[in-house]
Amino acid sequence: MTPPMSRYAFSILATLLCSGAAQAQSIIPKLDQEGRKGDMARLAKEQAVAKFNAADTDKDGKLSKDEAGKTSPYLAENFDKRDTDKDGFLSWEEYVGHDRWPKDK
Ligand SMILES: [Ca+2]
Numbered sequence: 556m557t558p559p560m561s562r563y564a565f566s567i568l569a570t571l572l573c574s575g576a577a578q579a580q581s582i583i584p585k586l587d588q589e590g591r592k593g594d595m596a597r598l599a600k601e602q603a604v605a606k607f608n609a610a611d612t613d614k615d616g617k618l619s620k621d622e623a624g625k626t627s628p629y630l631a632e633n634f635d636k637r638d639t640d641k642d643g644f645l646s647w648e649e650y651v652g653h654d655r656w657p658k659d660k
């Protein structure tokens with residue numbers, strides 16, 4: 556079951572993320588934030604975690620280029636840009652594009 560608002564929330568945050576990581580960093584609400592923004596952050600993070608875990612087929616906690624490519628052509632295209640430490644894998648933080656949402660919180 557997906558809460559009705561979550562798709563909407565995710566698309567908004569995805570749009571924010573696409574507008575640039577540096578900018579997104581200051582816009583992305585924190586998970587413990589009160590009210591609507593916090594709700595959106597929690598819902599979007601939940602969905603992002605589900606997508607990340609589904610993509611991480613070998614369950615090593617990071618996405619290889621192969622895994623990213625099978626999940627989303629868009630992600631594969633932007634893989635090198637997102638892989639900021641250039642280790643050839645996308646960590647959770649690199650995947651979401653900011654470090655405001657600890658994965659296991
Ligand atoms: Ca993996």
Ligand SMILES: [Ca+2]
Pocket residue numbers: 638639640641642643644645646649
């Ligand atoms: Ca990396």
